[in-house]
Amino acid sequence: MTSAGRFAPSPSGELHVGNLRTAILAWLFARSTGRRFLLRVEDLDRARAGAEAVQLRDLAAIGVTWDGDVVRQTDRGNLYAKAIARLEQAGLTYECFCTRREIQEAPSAPHAPQGAYPGICRNLDRAELEFKRSTRPAAIRLRVDVTEYTVQDVFRGEYTGAVDDFVLRRNDGVTAYNLAVVVDDAEQGIDQVVRGDDLLPSTPRQAYLASLLNIPIPEYAHVPLVVNHAGARLAKRDGAVTLADLAQEGVPVEGVRDRLLASLRLPAGNLDHALGAFDPAGLPREPWVWPGS
Numbered sequence: 001m002t003s004a005g006r007f008a009p010s011p012s013g014e015l016h017v018g019n020l021r022t023a024i025l026a027w028l029f030a031r032s033t034g035r036r037f038l039l040r041v042e043d044l045d046r047a048r049a050g051a052e053a054v055q056l057r058d059l060a061a062i063g064v065t066w067d068g069d070v071v072r073q074t075d076r077g078n079l080y081a082k083a084i085a086r087l088e089q090a091g092l093t094y095e096c097f098c099t100r101r102e103i104q105e106a107p108s109a110p111h112a113p114q115g116a117y118p119g120i121c122r123n124l125d126r127a128e129l130e131f132k133r134s135t136r137p138a139a140i141r142l143r144v145d146v147t148e149y150t151v152q153d154v155f156r157g158e159y160t161g162a163v164d165d166f167v168l169r170r171n172d173g174v175t176a177y178n179l180a181v182v183v184d185d186a187e188q189g190i191d192q193v194v195r196g197d198d199l200l201p202s203t204p205r206q207a208y209l210a211s212l213l214n215i216p217i218p219e220y221a222h223v224p225l226v227v228n229h230a231g232a233r234l235a236k237r238d239g240a241v242t243l244a245d246l247a248q249e250g251v252p253v254e255g256v257r258d259r260l261l262a263s264l265r266l267p268a269g270n271l272d273h274a275l276g277a278f279d280p281a282g283l284p285r286e287p288w289v290w291p292g293s
């Protein structure tokens with residue numbers, strides 16, 4: 001399969017300038033390395049009616065082009081179920097009946113990373129298992145034999161992060177993000193993952209899971225986020241931050257695009273023009289403060 005990069009938004013609302021900047025970067029990384037560029041809608045959770053269409057329109061308006069059809073995670077339940085079944089057959093999963101509260105109140109295991117699942121359901125005997133099954137639906141957790149894992153990142157270099165017995169399928173039946181993203185990237189031939197660096201802490205879990213599934217680990221580039229004046233991740237409440245908001249304030253889409261390109265030290269103009277000047281080594285390494293409209 002040809003190699004590919006991707007942008008994978010959650011259709012929970014309109015994309016803001018931070019999302020659009022990450023999309024432009026993912027596009028530049030993929031196109032500058034001769035990769036295909038795929039769009040995947042991560043709609044397992046938090047999907048809002050109509051949001052996908054607006055997001056696709058805004059991406060196209062800013063100049064981000066993609067190859068092939070848009071893929072939606074809600075169409076891919078059988079792929080996720082197959083991957084979980086493979087892990088199950090290898091003895092790498094277990095059922096977990098814990099509530100959030102039970103997890104919070106449990107003593108943490110010795111040497112476990114902070115916030116790690118404390119292993120309450122890891123070794124239930126048959127009677128306990130049958131009793132718990134009669135009380136509550138189970139989530140499926142990965143049975144992990146490491147506490148951390150190391151990945152390579154274009155921006156951050158070697159990055160080591162915690163890996164615990166994380167959830168693969170929630171007890172409401174919804175596939176967990178960490179499983180879906182690994183299965184999707186592999187199945188779509190994605191070998192380059194460019195996304196916001198808020199996702200870096202969960203990357204060791206995903207790479208470890210990929211290794212268990214004999215899936216090649218993609219190249220990662222976690223890009224600095226766009227922040228507000230207080231240094232917090234940009235959000236809707238930070239004023240005019242979507243293409244529609246900015247258009248209302250008199251900033252046309254080309255103006256937004258050029259501002260985003262300038263923040264990446266790239267020349268104004270269409271994305272093909274920026275592509276000619278793109279060099280990952282020249283990208284800023286710090287979060288970018290959105291100056292507002």
Ligand SMILES: [Zn+2]
Nearest residue numbers: 096097098121
């Ligand atoms: Zn449990």
